[in-house]
Amino acid sequence: MPAPAPVPPRGGRRGRGRLGRLDSTVSPYLYIAPFFLLFLVTGLFPLVYTGWVALHDWDQIMGQGEFVGMANYVDVLTGRGFWRALSNTVSIFVLSSVPQILAALLIATLLDRNLRARTLWRMGVLLPYVVAPVAVALIFNNLFADRFGLINLLLETAGLEPVRWHSDRFASHVAIATMVNFRWTGYNALILLAAMQAIPRDLYEQAAIDGANAWRQFWSVTVPMLRPTLIFVIITSTIGGLQIFDEPKMYDQFGRGGADQQWQTLTIYLYELGWTRADFGMASAVAVLLFLLIVAFGVVNFLLTRRIAHDEGGRR
Amino acid sequence: MRRSTSPYLLLAAGTAASLVLAACGGASDAGDDGGDGNAASAGDGEQVSLTVATFNEFGYEELLEEYEDLNPGVTVEHVKADTADNARAALRNSLGANSGAADIEAIEVDWVTEFKQYPDKFADLSSADVEGRWLDWKTEAVTLEDGTLMGYGTDIGPEAVCYRADLFEEAGLPTDREEVAELLGESWEDYFAVGKEFVAASDAAWYDSAGALWQGMINQVDYAYEDADDNVVATTNPQVRELYDQVLAASVDDELSAGLGQWSSDWSSSFQEDEFATMLCPGWMLGVIAGNAEGVEGWDVANVFPGGGGNWGGSYLTVPAQGENIEEATKLAAWLTAPEQQIKAFEAKGTFPSQVEALESDVLLGSTNAFFNDAPTGQILAERAEAVTMMPHKGPKYFEINTALQDAITRVDVDGSDDPDSSWAKFVAAVEALG
Structure with a gap:
């Protein structure tokens, strides 16, 4: 696939420079964002939530019970x-x-x-x-x-x-x-x-x-x-x-x-x-x-x- | 602000957004499908679709089709789990999440006590129409104190004793099933005494596994592990310790047990060898024996069970309260568990009915089993079912305590890694850890 033609500068040099910088700093993160968004939902959230569950009396069926602090760990x-x-x-x-x-x-x-x-x-x-x-x-x-x-x-x-x-x-x-x-x-x-x-x-x-x-x-x-x-x-x-x-x-x-x-x-x-x-x-x-x-x-x-x-x- | 946005930036943002949207889209599509189905059925007024979740073999395939024919407008989907354990895990998950359960969920008698802790999760099925349909002890097990009926009984597992007539003959014992029934006597002591006589004259052991015997023995104790108020008394109840010592003395000291853990691959293979001569066998075990012992001749069934009657296994149909069609589901469950239908299930898959009327059916009483020397198994098991007089009290911790005790017996009988005393000490520690 041919590389997209460079966009001719329309504004002043300064504006182009700022957006160009924004482009080069932000777009890599946007490219990888889908993974991290999915990870946030399916990976990080359960991870943190597990830590939260560990601090409670928690029955599989009845769900959240009392807060017990470190008792489960003990x-x-x-x-x-x-x-x-x-x-x-x-x-x-x-x-x-x-x-x-x-x-x-x-x-x-x-x-x-x-x-x-x-x-x-x-x-x-x-x-x-x-x-x-x-x-x-x-x-x-x-x-x-x-x-x-x-x-x-x-x-x-x-x-x-x-x-x-x-x-x-x-x-x-x-x-x-x-x-x-x-x-x-x-x-x-x-x-x-x-x-x-x-x-x-x-x-x-x-x-x-x-x-x-x-x-x-x-x-x-x-x-x-x-x-x-x-x-x-x-x-x-x-x-x-x-x-x-x-x-x-x-x-x-x-x-x-x-x-x-x-x-x-x-x-x-x-x-x-x-x-x-x-x-x-x-x-x-x-x-x-x-x-x-x-x-x-x-x-x-x-x-x-x-x-x-x-x-x-x-x-x- | 100027908007000479770079195409890369746009592309990246677009990709991110569309991926997220796609992910969400997928989820909502799936949701819509389910919704459409329901909407369509609701629209026609009488269209109802029900799901029935079972495990192993309930013999319901043809019955469900019959029900659809009898009730136009009702479609039934049958969900079969491959093992009972998977079915239990799936049901627990959907009860916990409050969604995802089938309209009718089959449960095993062993799980009844744990699900009894969550009566609100199940619809009350009690009704005058079904009163007296089942054997009393079958219904009592799923009846709560306030009279709520959690499930309709399907099958039961009345226990008899299966034996190898050929090994009996070699050891000089009688082989005819009526004589054997008399020989094995009434009590566990009698059963063990004949066993000693047998092993003295034979290379084979008397029974397969101490754990299997334990299941039969402990089910004859009213209050074994928990008292009437569900206080855990397992480690202090002298009756439990006595039976434990008795079964291990017979199994290990008198060498009556073949030391095979039930359901292990060694156990399955052992049916092809002359490893043991008798087995406690509930009705459904006949099929297991016939499968494992294919080609072995000499198996027979005696109409007797040490210490009175015994029941091992059997199931119920429940209607989870989260379902949308509780009324229709209850109707279907009641129809499926009616004596006429349960007899058909018995014909299809050999599940032994728990309904009083079904026990008198000619189809049932006339059935014989070719593998077991043409024994009248229907007649024998029906009589064994009547010999069951009580259902032991099983509190919320029963299942875990019994598992710990089975472990203790396995350590001595199968693994040989502990003696009865040190294994008991570990059992006590395990029960204490349950809290």
């Missing part, structure tokens, strides 16, 4: 449920995000080579992402069933002890993290691959001439050049990891996180408070705490990632 923070859910969430998050990003990085590096049928491989890694989470959960439920699951049958055939996938707390975290990794590794690998392809090839040639082997090239060229993308991938998987809901929800028949809260994550705890106990006040308090937690993790992640990438890369 109830949440002094109960066993919140802390157990928090440690489950962090455990599942670490078990999923860390291997996931490392594997994604590895897969992306492999896909960055000159492979035959390149598109086939690249689409292949995205396949698990396309499968609906419910279907994934169904498949993994059959794999990880305690008594008649495929994995335990294989273990028993090999003469090994079967793993108590549901009753053992750590084993259940591993199983859920596996489901998450299955779904998201390929997705992250493709994002990293896209960024890798944008790295100028002459950097590698230069490094090769300087005598860097493949490993050294990876750490000193690829990783630093991926820094912004890595930060994006790490932050999004942090947010996703801490909000994990579908997989633990569908890990057993009740979806409450186990009889002893073995795999009850914060979002499931929140759901139970709000939708089983109809206590929106307490559920909102958990939501606010979860929000703060994600912000804290995000900031720490951002600082760490920036630091690491800086040290390795040196320049940007």
